Amino acid sequence: MPEQNEERLKYLFNASAIEVPKAEEGQKRKFNGTAYAGGRVDGHWYWGRSGVVFDLDGIEIDRPTALLEEHFSSSRIGVVREVDTNGKINVSGDFLTNTKAQEIVQDSDDGFPFQMSMMIDPGSIEEVAQGKQVVVNGQTFEGPVTVFRQNRIREFTICSTGADRNTSIKAFSGKSNPNPTKEETDVTELEQAKARIQELETQNKQFAAAKREAEITALAKDLGKEFSAEDIAEMKTLDDSAFAFSAKQLRQFSASSQPPAGQQQQQTNTVPAHLQYLFSHQATGGQGGQAGQGQPQGSALDQAFAQFAAAQQGAHKS
Known part of the structure; x- marks a missing residue:
C-alpha cells in the first residue's frame, strides 16, 4: 500500500472498537461504533501526551460518509449512514458487498478485534498552556492541551490494530478529562x-x-x-x-x-x-x-x- 505522508498522519486518530452485529435476514451487514467519546485523546504520535480535544460545536460530517480500510481511498468497504454528535461521535452504517468488505465482515465474525479511526480536519487549533483551563463539549480541561475547533470529519476507517504501527498512529480512545502531570509529560519525552x-x-x-x-x-x-x-x-x-x-x-x-x-x-x-x-x-x-x-x-x-x-x-x- 502507498505510504501516508506525515502531514496527513497528524490528523488521523484511532477510536474504540467497532461492532459488527449479526446479519438480519435480507439486509446488509451493519456496523456501529464510537468514533470519539468527547474527552481528551492522548498519546498521539504527533500531538503528544498532553492530548487533543475535538470541539463538537458546529462540526461538519458529510452524510453519507465513506468507510475505508486503513485510510486508503482505494479500499472502500462501507458507508456511514447515521452520525450522532451529541457530546460524542457515534456512527452507524452498512458494509459494501465487495470482496474486501466481506473479508473484514468474516474476520469480525471470527473474532478479530477491528477498531474504528477517523480523519479530522480542524479549521483552527488552540493551544491551552499549562495552568490554564478551557471548556469544551461541556467539560473543563486543564492545560497543556490542544483544542481542534471548526472541525470537519472527512472519512472514517477500520484499522487492524488499536495503534496502527504501519502509519505511526498512536492514539487511544477519548477519556473524560484525564489531566496529565508534568512528570507524565517528562516520562513520555524520555520514552520517545x-x-x-x-x-x-x-x-x-x-x-x-x-x-x-x-x-x-x-x-x-x-x-x-x-x-x-x-x-x-x-x-x-x-x-x-x-x-x-x-x-x-x-x-x-x-x-x-x-x-x-x-x-x-x-x-x-x-x-x-x-x-x-x-x-x-x-x-x-x-x-x-x-x-x-x-x-x-x-x-x-x-x-x-x-x-x-x-x-x-x-x-x-x-
Missing part, C-alpha cells in the same frame, strides 16, 4: 528519546553487519577461497580490531605461501614468531616435516584460519 536511541542503535548494528559482510567477501576474494558457514559465523563474532588483525595476518600468510618460482619460501621471515604455532602445519603439510606432501595449500589455509579465529575468539571472550 529512548525509542529514538534504540532506533539509531538498530541502524548502527545493521550498518556494522553489512560492513562486516563486505569485509568478509573482500577477504575471501583476496585469499582466493570460499569460507565455510562456520568460518563466516566466527568472523562475524570478532570485534573490529580482532577481525582487522586476523584478516591482515591471513593475507600476509596467503601471500608468503606463494614464493617466486625457483626460490625457497622462508616462512619465519613472514609470520611473527608468536604466531608461528598457528601456521607451522602449512610448511610441514602435516607429513613429518615434508613440505607440501599430502595436503593442498587451501586446506592448510583453512586450518590456519580456523585456529587463528578460535584463538582470537577466546581472547575476545576473556
Whole structure:
C-alpha cells in the first residue's frame, strides 16, 4: 500500500472498537461504533501526551460518509449512514458487498478485534498552556492541551490494530478529562528519546553487519577461497580490531605461501614468531616435516584460519 505522508498522519486518530452485529435476514451487514467519546485523546504520535480535544460545536460530517480500510481511498468497504454528535461521535452504517468488505465482515465474525479511526480536519487549533483551563463539549480541561475547533470529519476507517504501527498512529480512545502531570509529560519525552536511541542503535548494528559482510567477501576474494558457514559465523563474532588483525595476518600468510618460482619460501621471515604455532602445519603439510606432501595449500589455509579465529575468539571472550 502507498505510504501516508506525515502531514496527513497528524490528523488521523484511532477510536474504540467497532461492532459488527449479526446479519438480519435480507439486509446488509451493519456496523456501529464510537468514533470519539468527547474527552481528551492522548498519546498521539504527533500531538503528544498532553492530548487533543475535538470541539463538537458546529462540526461538519458529510452524510453519507465513506468507510475505508486503513485510510486508503482505494479500499472502500462501507458507508456511514447515521452520525450522532451529541457530546460524542457515534456512527452507524452498512458494509459494501465487495470482496474486501466481506473479508473484514468474516474476520469480525471470527473474532478479530477491528477498531474504528477517523480523519479530522480542524479549521483552527488552540493551544491551552499549562495552568490554564478551557471548556469544551461541556467539560473543563486543564492545560497543556490542544483544542481542534471548526472541525470537519472527512472519512472514517477500520484499522487492524488499536495503534496502527504501519502509519505511526498512536492514539487511544477519548477519556473524560484525564489531566496529565508534568512528570507524565517528562516520562513520555524520555520514552520517545529512548525509542529514538534504540532506533539509531538498530541502524548502527545493521550498518556494522553489512560492513562486516563486505569485509568478509573482500577477504575471501583476496585469499582466493570460499569460507565455510562456520568460518563466516566466527568472523562475524570478532570485534573490529580482532577481525582487522586476523584478516591482515591471513593475507600476509596467503601471500608468503606463494614464493617466486625457483626460490625457497622462508616462512619465519613472514609470520611473527608468536604466531608461528598457528601456521607451522602449512610448511610441514602435516607429513613429518615434508613440505607440501599430502595436503593442498587451501586446506592448510583453512586450518590456519580456523585456529587463528578460535584463538582470537577466546581472547575476545576473556
